[in-house]
Amino acid sequence: MIKNMPNKFSEITPEIEELAKKCEKKIDPTLFEKYDVKRGLRKQSGEGVLAGLTDISTIMSYMVEDREIVPCDGKLYYHGIDIEDIVQGFIKEERYGFEETVYLLLFGELPNEEQLQDLKQLLAEYRQLPTNFVRDIIMKAPSRDMMNTLARSVLTLFSYDDNASDTSIPNVLRQSLQLIALFPVLAVYGYQAYSHYEKGESLVIHPPQENLSTAENILYLLRPDSKYTKLEAKILDLALVLHAEHGGGNNSTFTTHVVSSSGTDTYSSVAAALCSLKGPKHGGANIKVVQMFADIKEHVKDWTDEKELKEYLTRIVRKEAFDQSGLIYGMGHAVYSISDPRSKVLSYFVEGLSKEKGKEKEYALYTNVEKLAKQVIAEERRIYKGVSANIDFYSGFIYSMLDLPYELYTPLFAIARIAGWSAHRMEELVNGGRIIRPAYKGVAGHKTYTPIKER
Template structure:
């Protein structure tokens, strides 16, 4: 097809897209009229109750005299405060992601022997089918690792003799295998992309059974497989903090929705990956990093509060960075006063910044965290407080770990597959109805017109 033909097709697509816009736009006042909870949340950010879960609890308010009162954010895994979980394995000088995965899946903390047996089981599953890397991952590498990851997950269906068996033992086996394989699928996918698109050397390191998930990520990613203890431990904490966030977050709710249809594990997890890919969800930390890169290039004195506040105001006025009117990493759909994950992360981020010689950047992040809520309060009506969320610091951590941007969201997926698996199992055990919320039609009934009578 010649260039004129492509131009004609492009013009036709643009005309059709305008038609979509003109016919698809819904009067915003109708959402208020019919009491529609857009985003399945009320104006204060409180989610519509769509189900029950025993896996995790996100707490952002208390009830006093029948009123909702914002409080410091709390996150509980199976009823245990995440802050206590992190404190526990840090004091023991060990890694925590495998322990948290066990807790989420089985509802209790493992004994020492159970944890050893569980990590051994995961290590045994950390092997891809023969020629999978060559035939699947190396073929047509995508520039987006989330698409690569989803494609790999769907392809693994073809290698499973019991792919459609939704009995609990089989689903658990499938979930454990995916939890083990996500680091390989993500990193190998990146290595293929880096080689074919950027011309870099190709490294396919085999994972080591004695290493933790966090250690293996760094081991198979880096050309020399070397990393410091602090690097591995902070990546492990990142995995722990991203592993689960209640049933209402978009990707986990997707897991419930798709699982409720009775479909296979690979299809359910691939759907959740599609949700997590979105920049409003798992891709948010990339936006934070890019926003800060722009900020650092525009601000002369990183310690000048007035200069920083002016830049933040420009962001809200759609005059800076991507002109979206957002300060990325600030604010959360649920939390108001604080995101406990960001609070936990911050202390470890400071240590890593010191090790990497990036204290000035850490101070800039801290100033933005301090100033942004005040800037937002001056510019916009707020129905609840805003604070730094976990994405605010996670991108900075990944940057200091020299992780490529392409792997930021897959790292989130490597962690969240544990929570998705727990929720898929919970949905199957409770044998709920197929999830089908209501949408009210506002279209007027009109008569059908024959083709020749249409204008």
Template sequence: MNNINENIPDQITPQILKYADRCINNSCIDESLYNLYDVKRGLRDKNGKGVLTGLTEIGDVHSYDMIDGKAVPCEGKLFYRGIDIEDIVKGFLDENRFGFEEVTYLLLFGELPTAKRLENFTNLLSEYRTLPPSFVRDIIMKAPSRDMMNMLARSVLTLYSYDDNPDDTSIPNVLRQSLSLIARVPLISVYGYHAHNHYHHGQSLHINTPDPNMSTAENILRLLRPDGSFTPLEAKILDLALVLHAEHGGGNNSTFTTHVVSSSGTDTYSAIAASLGSLKGPRHGGANIKVKQMFDHMKETVSNWNDDEEISNYLHAILDKRIFDKSGLIYGIGHAVYSISDPRAKILEGFAKKLAQEKGLMDEYQLYNNVARLAPEVIASCKPMQKNVSANVDFYSGFIYSSLGLPDGLFTPMFASARISGWCAHRIEEIINAGKIIRPAYMNVAKKTKYVALNDRHTTIV
């Protein structure tokens, strides 16, 4: 077996290639053994249901009903602290206000704030929405990373050095650190992008300061744009995206990472940096970038964006691994838990249309809708045994971020700027209910063999 990329970078020498071949050949486990020992790969059973590894009161993902002892797929539901996300969104939109700060309060403290408590909490986040002196110059602008998520993780780890009490895992101290990171991660993300754009692409360097009277979403747009301007609809939709990305239960990869790393007793900065590393992956938070890139390729390849047959042929070619990144994946379609619908995608879809109307992007919006309608049919025709699939949150969030003028490199950091609220809530929950360090079992299936003296070995690595 050899899965080494055919396009070999210059840094990969022939000697490394030989070592890599040996590594691959000696690391492949017989696929049948996973079935033999009933291994729950991905901590999910054969039906896709997650293995129960913990308890939480923070987020709940509901995708099926138990009827006569059988799991029957249903319309997806998402709950924050027991409250339907659709009701939360309707609540703050009906009152024409921003929701991310309210949702952050709810996730951290387990209850909806009163008007006065929400005001005080919002003011507290504004006070934390600043970076240590010279942090932008000394940390963000020096050796800017080509990847915004790596820059973000590095910056979070560096904040440890600016904390006078970084290793204290008492709840008051962890809460202080959490509020600081929730306020700072959006700043670091946008500043990191500007530094990258300046040093790697020769663009002008713009560093705006946050406005203490603005919401998280408003400040992100203010910091991102040279003139600091944005429309009310733009801020409202970005705020909505932050709300919908803030939490998704304890089992998603990055939040589970938060639990695992926190269970070791490590500091808050290390735990959040680990979660950022998880979120970066294209199977997790990096998926919205792949959606946008897939549609960029589709727009160049498909001549008629309203021709169902031409779109379906393109989607079949993707599944056949003949075009785009040849992964065989239609990005933004399907989810590990949801089948009939992702409630976050349903909410975003309507607002994506409003944004498309404001930006003059209705043709592109219609292409997204056509793919959302046709992709499940195409997948079902190619993989009849696969569960029902539908558009997920990444499908429309990529379109929204792009329409807002966010560069591709900021898509996943925006996800992180929202999900950090959930991560911090789960970290606090893990510490409060501290049990054992999380350590699942791995069965060793290697054959036992004897040690051979160096002069008696007959195979060599050149």
């Protein structure tokens, strides 16, 4: 088994430990205030520093009344259309919505029936990987991290593209559509290889089906018997729609803008975005939510006892419980204060799935934590804006009810967000013109060079 093989490549020697201490020099925190540096490109209130303009999506978390900022219920618009209206539209007409969301994000308008069917057909054709790609790239070097598998696979696809470095919009669009189509296949196949070689599970590789939506194909490819319910596919599709785009300032999308501004190829740009999304402060947050709830279930005897539950949440915030981070994962957002519209939409459908899966008690626990966490954070922390549940709060619960493995939680985010990244990459190429290059002020004092024999 791969996991039992010795790996000196990963060993941290005492010499490295000692040298690492030299790398831990911290900058005087008062200097950030002195030079008015917005750490994380965010103001003290949490509001982001304006770094660009985008036509792709709009996030609204406050209104201006009499020259004062007034928080409001969060809103998210894809090319000016309210995400709640988009969801209500395809749910009411009993359609899957991710494919038309892809069309909207890329082309700036909702597709008619013919345009939507053409896009679905194109994505179906693009879901075929190059000959022997699964055997030579995915199977021969399986990774325990599916985001690593995705990034490596994307970079390798460069070698299969005769026009890989062409940054003309028609070529970038072609590449983007191919990657949107292939992400579910790459992620699931990567997991199947890992599950087989690392866990000793049976190896099951299903070919994608032309007549299935993106959400349906994910479940079809992942499950050994390829079976799923309509409700399961609908809720997974909804999660993809809500994760598909979230402005130009989120870490992975801003990475897309930064890397694209250098003039590099699509594969490099997307791989960089994947590496950003992999971080637990970004795309990996929903895994922490599920792990936190497992910890709560273990330590809170009566899930319905609000006093006991609140006391344990207080311990989490005080860094006395769970992972000692002081965070109630899934609560709070860099932009939204009163509510995250994506969480609001997703929560409508969680209850129905919990009933189908016999998870009503777990659902009640989630709703109680959502309510009590706001009180605990307000009592224990100095906050500059309201705190509400973000999309990660419920998405992890949904994925667990769908029996999706932890290893695919963040890749599912990527499967959705590649649509937004693609739209932003083309927007940067069309409108950018200049390489993104913010300033960093050097604060090290000048020193005299010392000859090596005198050191």
